[in-house]
Amino acid sequence: MRYDLAVIGSGPGGQKAAIAAAKLGKRVAIVERRKELVGGVCLHTGTIPSKTMREAILHLTGFRQREVYGDQYRHRASITMDALRQKLEQVSRNEWEVIQDQFDRNGVDTYFGEASFLSPNKLELDDGEATQVVEADHVLIATGTRPARPDHIPFDGRNVFDSDEFLDLDRIPRSMVVVGGGVIGIEYGLMFATLGVRVTVIDGRDRLLDFCDREIVDSLVYHGRSLGVAFRLGEAVSEVRKVREGVVAVELESGKRILGETVLFSVGRQGDSDRLKLGAAGLDPDNRGRLKCSEAFQTEVPHIYAVGDVVGFPALASASMEQGRQAVCHMFGVPCPPSGEIPYGLFTVPEISLIGKTEQQLTADHAPYEMGIARFSEIARGHITGDKTGMLKLLFHRETLQLLGVHAIGEAATEIVHIGQAVMSFGGTIEYFRDAVFNYPTMAECYKVAALDGLNKLAAYNCESHDESGGETGGEQQVCVPPELGAVDLPTAEPVAVG
Numbered sequence: 001m002r003y004d005l006a007v008i009g010s011g012p013g014g015q016k017a018a019i020a021a022a023k024l025g026k027r028v029a030i031v032e033r034r035k036e037l038v039g040g041v042c043l044h045t046g047t048i049p050s051k052t053m054r055e056a057i058l059h060l061t062g063f064r065q066r067e068v069y070g071d072q073y074r075h076r077a078s079i080t081m082d083a084l085r086q087k088l089e090q091v092s093r094n095e096w097e098v099i100q101d102q103f104d105r106n107g108v109d110t111y112f113g114e115a116s117f118l119s120p121n122k123l124e125l126d127d128g129e130a131t132q133v134v135e136a137d138h139v140l141i142a143t144g145t146r147p148a149r150p151d152h153i154p155f156d157g158r159n160v161f162d163s164d165e166f167l168d169l170d171r172i173p174r175s176m177v178v179v180g181g182g183v184i185g186i187e188y189g190l191m192f193a194t195l196g197v198r199v200t201v202i203d204g205r206d207r208l209l210d211f212c213d214r215e216i217v218d219s220l221v222y223h224g225r226s227l228g229v230a231f232r233l234g235e236a237v238s239e240v241r242k243v244r245e246g247v248v249a250v251e252l253e254s255g256k257r258i259l260g261e262t263v264l265f266s267v268g269r270q271g272d273s274d275r276l277k278l279g280a281a282g283l284d285p286d287n288r289g290r291l292k293c294s295e296a297f298q299t300e301v302p303h304i305y306a307v308g309d310v311v312g313f314p315a316l317a318s319a320s321m322e323q324g325r326q327a328v329c330h331m332f333g334v335p336c337p338p339s340g341e342i343p344y345g346l347f348t349v350p351e352i353s354l355i356g357k358t359e360q361q362l363t364a365d366h367a368p369y370e371m372g373i374a375r376f377s378e379i380a381r382g383h384i385t386g387d388k389t390g391m392l393k394l395l396f397h398r399e400t401l402q403l404l405g406v407h408a409i410g411e412a413a414t415e416i417v418h419i420g421q422a423v424m425s426f427g428g429t430i431e432y433f434r435d436a437v438f439n440y441p442t443m444a445e446c447y448k449v450a451a452l453d454g455l456n457k458l459a460a461y462n463c464e465s466h467d468e469s470g471g472e473t474g475g476e477q478q479v480c481v482p483p484e485l486g487a488v489d490l491p492t493a494e495p496v497a498v499g
């Protein structure tokens, strides 16, 4: 029962940490509350079920091909929660088996029970019937979060739900009020609007998703409205109460009352750390249950590390996995370079994704930037997949042409962002996209179209600047080329392609 590393929590952060340590030849134990919870919030109530449900909704409603095939898809009224959950159970079961198998193959010992600290190196595991003690030289806390549930909200799992309970809805409601327009609220709100549910989103802030590019969020809100979603922003909720069976009233401080059959209350999450008896380990979480740690995920107690949602931002499954691996490298003295910029993928309808700077940030920094845009309406693959409204926007430095930000909305946005991520992480410029040949017809073509658009804007800008500074240009056929691009033959027809 003595290990090199004991991991608490089997979500993405804990899993990857345990496997990484086992690969280094360490003796590793991982603790989860109950066997069926292996995989964590990510597998049972968070990422995987919500994304599987989204896929089921898009498939059953024919959302992607709605303009081409119209009513050939199932009428929305005939779709049931059971139909949506069918795939979810298959996917969860499969993932659960894969994780279990990985632990077994790598010799990671799994324990079940509630873990708490007896001392900085000693954990007590309580499965409700018996307790046992595990000792370890290093401990990694990856206990994640649970939904914030204010006392005055009458959660009942029938009409008023937190985001963990929401998947257990017994039927698709006719109307739904989402309190909290963060990532969870917007993802579920738009999913259910796609099913024809009348959705109202309430948020205390004036703008939604303020870490995203404003133009992309505006476009998302436009899509939401076209699905019938009402947005009530800058509104504080004073009370949520059941009027009668199947009708809930959300009272706003402004005096408005919004009625719905179902309320999803998703105003953030708090660290799942209160049962760990952290005091016995010499640790003290903040008032939202989160642990402070260094860039290497080391807490104030050097042999105890913390990763994943319990350390707060960015609270993503993707980042949690990498944090787990990085923590283990640091713990056992293995060099590990930092992972660089993190992409965000929001599985809204339509999906959005981003990496790097937004226009707002670049403007605040007074950075000289230009943008190039590709609209899916001009991309063959967009028409084939049925998305003519999405777009990809590239932000780049005016002088160095270095790629600074990638923002996408629409089909495959969460996939294509990684092309930009690779170029950005190698310090590349948008000339790469101008010169590269991509498979055709694919969404990757957006990069080339956006890069050419951006470079053309730059050429036009430089032209006008030359004009202002003494009329160096002027003939009808004259085309300005930024010096970085060198001399190239340009077609005279629009759009002007550079290179």
Ligand SMILES: Cc1cc2nc3c(=O)[nH]c(=O)nc-3n(C[C@H](O)[C@H](O)[C@H](O)COP(=O)(O)OP(=O)(O)OC[C@H]3O[C@@H](n4cnc5c(N)ncnc54)[C@H](O)[C@@H]3O)c2cc1C
Residues within 6 Å of the ligand: 008, 009, 010, 011, 012, 013, 014, 031, 032, 033, 037, 038, 039, 040, 041, 042, 043, 045, 046, 047, 048, 050, 051, 113, 114, 115, 116, 142, 143, 144, 145, 163, 184, 272, 275, 276, 307, 308, 309, 310, 315, 316, 317, 318, 319, 320, 345, 347
């Ligand atoms: C609805 C929803 C959708 C999401 N969608 C996405 C997405 O699309 N993409 C994305 O990247 N992220 C998404 N996330 C976030 C993602 O799920 C989390 O970032 C991720 O699960 C965090 O992983 P973790 O390692 O911190 O552990 P978690 O997945 O939070 O798991 C922690 C585990 O620790 C266990 N545990 C806690 N305390 C103890 C204890 N004392 N003893 C034993 N075990 C304990 C818990 O039972 C749990 O199983 C979503 C989250 C939610 C809620």
Ligand SMILES: NC(=O)c1ccc[n+]([C@@H]2O[C@H](COP(=O)([O-])OP(=O)(O)OC[C@H]3O[C@@H](n4cnc5c(N)ncnc54)[C@H](O)[C@@H]3O)[C@@H](O)[C@H]2O)c1
Residues within 6 Å of the ligand: 179, 180, 181, 182, 183, 184, 185, 187, 202, 203, 204, 205, 209, 235, 236, 237, 266, 267, 268, 269, 314, 315, 316, 344, 345, 346, 347
């Ligand atoms: N695709 C993804 O990557 C994905 C998907 C879902 C969740 N997640 C993760 O889960 C985390 C939690 O998501 P979340 O949506 O619960 O939290 P959040 O912190 O992202 O959003 C909470 C929202 O609720 C609003 N709010 C807070 N109190 C309010 C009140 N009383 N009335 C009205 N509005 C109020 C806030 O202004 C905020 O917009 C996210 O930070 C994210 O990292 C990621």
